Amino acid sequence: MTLYAMSDLRLLVVEDNQFMRTLLVDALNAMGIGSVDTANSGKRGLELMANNSYDLVITDLEMENGTGIDLISAIRKGRNVDDPLVPIIVLSANTTRGMITAARDAGTTEFPAKPVSAKALYGRISRIIETPRNFIRTDDYFGPDRRRRRDPNYRGPKRRKDDA
Amino acid sequence: MAKHGNLEVVENPNRIAQKVRAIPGGNVDALLQRVEKAMENLSDEFVSIYHEDVERIGARMSEALADPEEMDAAVSAIRVSLHDLRGQAGTFGYELVTRISDSACKFIDLSDRFGRVELMVLNMHVDALRAVKQQDVRGEGGPTGVELMNGLRAVVGRHGAGDLDEAKLEEITGSA
Numbered sequence: 001m002t003l004y005a006m007s008d009l010r011l012l013v014v015e016d017n018q019f020m021r022t023l024l025v026d027a028l029n030a031m032g033i034g035s036v037d038t039a040n041s042g043k044r045g046l047e048l049m050a051n052n053s054y055d056l057v058i059t060d061l062e063m064e065n066g067t068g069i070d071l072i073s074a075i076r077k078g079r080n081v082d083d084p085l086v087p088i089i090v091l092s093a094n095t096t097r098g099m100i101t102a103a104r105d106a107g108t109t110e111f112p113a114k115p116v117s118a119k120a121l122y123g124r125i126s127r128i129i130e131t132p133r134n135f136i137r138t139d140d141y142f143g144p145d146r147r148r149r150r151d152p153n154y155r156g157p158k159r160r161k162d163d164a
Numbered sequence: 165m166a167k168h169g170n171l172e173v174v175e176n177p178n179r180i181a182q183k184v185r186a187i188p189g190g191n192v193d194a195l196l197q198r199v200e201k202a203m204e205n206l207s208d209e210f211v212s213i214y215h216e217d218v219e220r221i222g223a224r225m226s227e228a229l230a231d232p233e234e235m236d237a238a239v240s241a242i243r244v245s246l247h248d249l250r251g252q253a254g255t256f257g258y259e260l261v262t263r264i265s266d267s268a269c270k271f272i273d274l275s276d277r278f279g280r281v282e283l284m285v286l287n288m289h290v291d292a293l294r295a296v297k298q299q300d301v302r303g304e305g306g307p308t309g310v311e312l313m314n315g316l317r318a319v320v321g322r323h324g325a326g327d328l329d330e331a332k333l334e335e336i337t338g339s340a
Contacts, residue, residue, distance in 0.1 A: 003190025008183045017248055019213055023206055023255070030202035031195065055180045062247065087180055093251030093266070096273060096335060115254030115262055118199035122192075132178035138171050145173075 001126055007034045010052070014038075014045035014059040014071060015091075024058065024091070024116075031122060042066025042074075050080040056125065061092040061103060068092065069106050076107035076142045084142070085135055087128045091116055107143025109133075203255060210256045217245045218297045225290045228283055235283060242286070243272050249293075260305040260312070264292050267316055267336060274332040285323050289316060 011033055015021045021038050028036050037052065039045035043066035045059065057075070061068035068090060078084040090103045093114040103111055110124040133144040166173045221242050228238035250265035268289035275282050292312055296305065305312065320336055 001192045003187040003192045003195060005185040005187055006183075009180065017251075019206070019209065020248075020252065023203060023252075026202045026206065027199050030199040055183055083179070085174070085176060085179075093247055094269070094273075095266075096270060097331075114251035117255065118196045118203060122196060122199065129178075129181045129184055132176040132181065134176050135174040136171065137174060144176075 001123060002130070004126065004129065006032050006125075009034050009055045011036045012039065012045060012048060012052075012054040012057045014040075014042060014057065014063070014068065016040050016060060016063040020060070020114075027116075027118060027121060031125075042068060042071035045071050046074055046080065049075065049082070053082040054086060056087050056089065056128070058089045058091055061090060061099060062094055069102055072103065072106040072108055089124055089128075091121075104146060105141065105143075107141070109144050207256050210252060214249065214253060214258065214261065215297060217249050218293050221245050221290055222294060225287055229287065232280070235278075239272060239278060239283070239286065242290070243269060246272075246289075257302050259303055260296055260301055260309045261293065263304070263309075263313060264289055264296065264316065267313075267320065270336040271320055274336055281323060285319055288319055292316060 011028060013021060013024050013028070013036055015024060015038070018040075021040070025036050025038060037048055037054070039048055041063050042059070045057070046066065049057075057071075059068040059071055072088055072090070075081050075086060075088065076084055087109040088107065090108045090111045091114055092099065092103070092111070095113045100111060109128060112120045112124050133148075135143060136145050165175065224238040224241050224245075228235045228242075246265040246269050250262045250269060253259070253261035253265065268286055271282070271285060271289070272278065292315075295301075296312075301309065304310075
């Protein structure tokens with residue numbers, strides 16, 4: 001992994017559990033992140049986003065008063081947010097297939113599961129910096145390209161619209 | 165931006181990369197150690213929360229077992245505490261606590277119905293948590309942890325037959 005100086009970054013952490021908020025803020029400060037704002041709900045997170053510009057959003061999913069899915073969907077729809085393409089990391093302990101799919105389809109960028117480790121969190125931030133994905137807009141989706149795998153040896157039929 | 169029928173590709177300007185600076189030869193391990201230390205500083209606080217959560221879960225389970233009218237509210241409250249535990253415990257070296265709590269949460273979430281039998285299965289998870297807390301089991305718990313999770317997996321598997329489909333069962337027990 002590459003070491004990055006991140007003192008110019010401004011992050012938003014959306015997490016309803018107070019202890020978890022403290023843990024994340026302390027970890028991000030130790031990484032050298034410039035500033036970290038926090039919100040305890042999706043609704044409060046959107047309020048902050050309406051008035052501030054963030055370089056990265058880290059959000060939980062299960063929250064009262066505005067879930068993480070609500071937040072991600074609103075960001076990607078550009079509702080009162082400065083940048084609908086802002087990278088979004090979901091940090092959730094709920095890793096059921098349904099929840100992961102819902103988060104992905106709402107437009108999540110990265111989904112490392114809780115419990116979080118220093119290496120996993122830094123690794124995902126690094127990946128966002130080093131391998132940005134283009135965004136895809138369709139009738140029912142706007143978010144990072146959900147196709148991660150690039151197989152240069154694939155020899156099967158090509159059915160993607162941009163394969164033409 | 166490129167359009168392909170009703171699909172549009174929007175180029176990512178990668179603004180975040182423009183605001184960071186790579187440090188050639190920089191020591192990532194040293195950085196990660198600092199971050200881990202910052203997280204470890206919260207260990208004592210986590211242990212207090214963990215103990216309180218297990219007590220609270222135990223108390224609500226007793227309510228649920230004693231009064232069927234209280235079951236739904238009690239199970240909801242139990243799930244909140246279990247969800248917090250599964251998301252935090254592993255960070256502080258209590259991986260077995262995460263696994264038990266995760267199995268319990270998924271069992272609650274993925275069961276099509278939740279009655280007396282399901283409550284018994286949940287109670288076994290709660291008993292496991294109490295035992296792990298009482299013995300201050302760290303990490304995955306070694307052979308005892310393996311035996312415990314195998315036991316919970318067997319209970320979920322036995323109960324799940326006919327009620328939980330194969331995919332859901334695998335999702336719960338795979339985490340166990």
